[in-house]
Amino acid sequence: MSANTYHRAPDVIEEAPPGCPMHEQWSPLDDDYLTDPYPIAAALRDEHPVFYAKELGHVVVTKMADIETVFMNPDIYASTNVQDPIYPLVPEASEILGVEDFDPIAVMSNRPEPDHARIRVYTRQGFSIRRLKSLEDYMRERATELLDQMIESGSPAEFVKALAFPLPAEIMFRFIGFPPEDDAMIKSWCVNRKAFSWGKPTAEEQVEIANGMVEYWRYCRAFVAERRDKREDDFCSELLDAHDADPDPDNGTGISYHEVESVVYGISFAGHDPVTALMCNTLRCMLPRRDQWDALCADPSLAMAAVHETIRFESPQIGWRRVTTQATTLGGIDLPAGTRLYLNFAAANHEPDIFEDPTTFDINRKNASRNISFGKGIHHCLGAALARMEARIALELLSQRLPSLRLVDDQTLDFFPNITFRGPDALELEWDEQ
Numbered sequence: 001m002s003a004n005t006y007h008r009a010p011d012v013i014e015e016a017p018p019g020c021p022m023h024e025q026w027s028p029l030d031d032d033y034l035t036d037p038y039p040i041a042a043a044l045r046d047e048h049p050v051f052y053a054k055e056l057g058h059v060v061v062t063k064m065a066d067i068e069t070v071f072m073n074p075d076i077y078a079s080t081n082v083q084d085p086i087y088p089l090v091p092e093a094s095e096i097l098g099v100e101d102f103d104p105i106a107v108m109s110n111r112p113e114p115d116h117a118r119i120r121v122y123t124r125q126g127f128s129i130r131r132l133k134s135l136e137d138y139m140r141e142r143a144t145e146l147l148d149q150m151i152e153s154g155s156p157a158e159f160v161k162a163l164a165f166p167l168p169a170e171i172m173f174r175f176i177g178f179p180p181e182d183d184a185m186i187k188s189w190c191v192n193r194k195a196f197s198w199g200k201p202t203a204e205e206q207v208e209i210a211n212g213m214v215e216y217w218r219y220c221r222a223f224v225a226e227r228r229d230k231r232e233d234d235f236c237s238e239l240l241d242a243h244d245a246d247p248d249p250d251n252g253t254g255i256s257y258h259e260v261e262s263v264v265y266g267i268s269f270a271g272h273d274p275v276t277a278l279m280c281n282t283l284r285c286m287l288p289r290r291d292q293w294d295a296l297c298a299d300p301s302l303a304m305a306a307v308h309e310t311i312r313f314e315s316p317q318i319g320w321r322r323v324t325t326q327a328t329t330l331g332g333i334d335l336p337a338g339t340r341l342y343l344n345f346a347a348a349n350h351e352p353d354i355f356e357d358p359t360t361f362d363i364n365r366k367n368a369s370r371n372i373s374f375g376k377g378i379h380h381c382l383g384a385a386l387a388r389m390e391a392r393i394a395l396e397l398l399s400q401r402l403p404s405l406r407l408v409d410d411q412t413l414d415f416f417p418n419i420t421f422r423g424p425d426a427l428e429l430e431w432d433e434q
Contacts, residue, residue: 005104017052019334020052023060024054027056034417045062048062050331061331063331064348068372074113079321080110080111081323084321085197086197104262109266114252116379120382122255126239127382132386135175136393139393143163147163156408160276176234186219189213196213220265239255242254243259278316279391279395280427285309286306287407293399300400305368308388311388312368319344320420321343323339354370355367
């Protein structure tokens with residue numbers, strides 16, 4: 001298997017490094033942690049800033065300074081495992097993924113240097129400030145249409161279905177160039193990806209997911225082939241234009257056709273699912289705090305501050321992964337080469353030495369953007385600015401159109417079981433009819 005294969009399942013769960021503190025039972029997939037990770041994460045951080053989680057098979061890093069050290073030293077802490085399954089696959093799933101034409105390659109979040117920098121030149125162009133500004137009017141127009149439909153249908157409304165899913169999904173899929181009629185199918189494949197790379201699916205689920213992932217890859221390849229012959233005004237076509245201009249990565253520049261296919265495969269998930277969670281989490285934070293919601297209604301320019309504080313306080317991304325390329329020491333713990341790390345953002349974003357009164361949500365917090373949820377360094381999230389912009393626009397519109405908006409009382413929130421992304425599967429809202 002190539003070192004640049006997009007997904008590489010581990011053969012075994014690694015043992016704890018010698019001398020590393022161990023937690024025998026905790027896992028970020030525990031029900032109580034999925035429900036509310038923050039007090040548990042804080043207790044784990046205070047007990048042992050770096051420890052081995054036996055159930056996860058990873059060394060867990062909880063302090064902001066240590067996590068920043070990991071991000072800023074990619075030669076020691078590689079990103080090559082961030083899309084990999086956490087646990088070994090059953091033979092049936094491995095066989096399905098072993099078909100000859102399932103061969104996506106690492107391109108962005110999981111590609112090491114120097115290739116990562118070469119490919120990022122082309123992907124960054126698609127997410128330039130100029131491009132995002134050109135998208136803002138469309139985002140606002142489409143968000144307004146969805147909000148109109150939600151209001152017309154009447155209170156209460158389920159927010160994920162009404163706006164938080166369709167808006168970021170449609171923006172990302174149109175950005176790439178996918179046709180609208182394929183949205184539901186693509187979304188179902190993306191859910192499979194979340195379970196595959198960041199969850200603990202059963203043997204039967206692994207087989208189902210594996211079949212879906214092969215279908216999804218074949219869909220992406222067919223789509224890129226179609227764009228190769230008929231270009232449009234979209235991101236995929238831009239990548240293909242770049243490939244035509246410089247098709248040979250061996251010279252240190254350029255982007256290969258296979259890399260174009262793999263960028264499309266990878267970005268279609270990363271570009272929308274966390275944004276859905278961010279929109280929901282922002283409302284979960286704002287609406288119960290009526291003084292802050294009322295302040296936003298009076299001054300919509302506070303929307304971006306609210307988004308930054310949500311990303312810190314109730315992040316859509318509460319963990320990420322790395323693997324050591326050589327023996328090193330982190331947080332006073334010696335780690336051999338090949339040690340898999342779980343970076344616990346939930347702990348770091350509530351660190352009291354950095355964020356005063358960290359368990360309080362405050363849109364006036366001066367250093368909320370100091371959060372680590374979108375990473376740092378060369379692998380800082382490519383779509384971070386887009387995610388913040390979409391959440392800001394949605395929050396501006398909701399606060400101006402529905403100042404009486406509130407959460408439906410006594411609803412039970414469910415969170416998809418995974419170690420990285422966190423947002424409710426559904427969110428019930430109500431408001432005073434106008």
